[in-house]
Structures are given as C-alpha cells and as structure tokens.
Amino acid sequence: MADMELREKVLGKIHGDEFAYEDMSDYMTTACELCNEDAKIQGKTKGDNLTFQFYIEGGKDFFLRVDDGKFSWGEGRLDEPMMEIGMDTRTCAGVFSAKINANSAYINRDMSFKGSLKHGLKFRNIFKMINKALGI
Numbered sequence: 001m002a003d004m005e006l007r008e009k010v011l012g013k014i015h016g017d018e019f020a021y022e023d024m025s026d027y028m029t030t031a032c033e034l035c036n037e038d039a040k041i042q043g044k045t046k047g048d049n050l051t052f053q054f055y056i057e058g059g060k061d062f063f064l065r066v067d068d069g070k071f072s073w074g075e076g077r078l079d080e081p082m083m084e085i086g087m088d089t090r091t092c093a094g095v096f097s098a099k100i101n102a103n104s105a106y107i108n109r110d111m112s113f114k115g116s117l118k119h120g121l122k123f124r125n126i127f128k129m130i131n132k133a134l135g136i
Contacts, residue, residue, distance in 0.1 A: 006030055007134075014136055019097040021059050021089035027096055028062065028073040031130050035071040041129050045069040052123055053081035057088040066126075083115035083123055096127075098136045 007030045013019040019027075035041045050066040063081065064073045087095065091110045094100030102124065105111035113120055 003030070003033060007034070011134060011136070014097045014099075014134075017099075019093055019099075021056070021093045024059075024062070024092065024096065025075075028064070030134075032064075032071040032073050034130060034133055035066075035126070038129075038133050041126070041133065042069050044129065045071075045126065048122070050083070050119060050122060051078050051081040052083045052085060052119075053078050054092070055084065055086040056092055057086070059089040059092065081115075083113065083119040085123070086112040086114075098131050102127075 006026055010019070010023060010026050010030050013023055035045070045066055046069040048066050048069060050064075052064040054062050054064075056062070060075050061077050062073060062075050063078050064071065065078075087105065087110060091100060091105050095102050095105060095111065100110075102111060106113065
C-alpha cells in the first residue's frame, strides 16, 4: 500500500517549487510504490527486466530496477546496468520533478546517456507514466 503521506510531501515540494536533490529518496520510494500499484504501468512493464543506473555529480548514485514489472530502487552502483544516466544534482531534481525537460538537458549536455535507444525510450515512457499518475 502506497505511503500517501510521503506522496503528498513529495508532490507538495514539486508543486511548491521546493523539490531538491535531497528529496530524491522520497521521490524514488513514491515512484516505485506507484509503479507497483498502478494497473496501467504494470500492464506496460509486465515482462520487462530493466536496470537504470544514475550517476549523480555532487550527490549519491542510485539505480532503478524493473523485474517483470516489479519496481525497486537503491543507492549505489549496479555491476552491469542496461542504461547509464549521468547528471548533476540540479539537473536530477529538475528532470524528476518535470521542471527540466530531459531532451533539453541532453542537448545542453547537462545529462548523458549510455545504453540502447530501446532502453532509453523505455526509461522515458516509464517516467512519463509516473509523472502523469502523480499529476506533474
């Protein structure tokens, strides 16, 4: 069952333009809970086995794992992620709060990707669904 208090805290910071990199742990916990409970997201990720590694300049690295549609995350580094995404703390907070467009961040070289286009598109689609479900 989703922690609605945590979700409201995260959304309050995003809508109040107070969301910062330090809120990423709460965001990722909320996002994983949402993904594991949302029927549409589950339908779109059933059968998917994906790993996304985030390298954060000036912050802690973290990862997102999808195992047959079950989402989890953690701090640290994976041995062989399918997609590697690099950015600084400001860009990280901006992208995940939908205040910074990831495509623009990539074009401006504020964000880097290493991995297949297929996995990059899957990453984009997952976070579009999360943001839509969260109303951001």
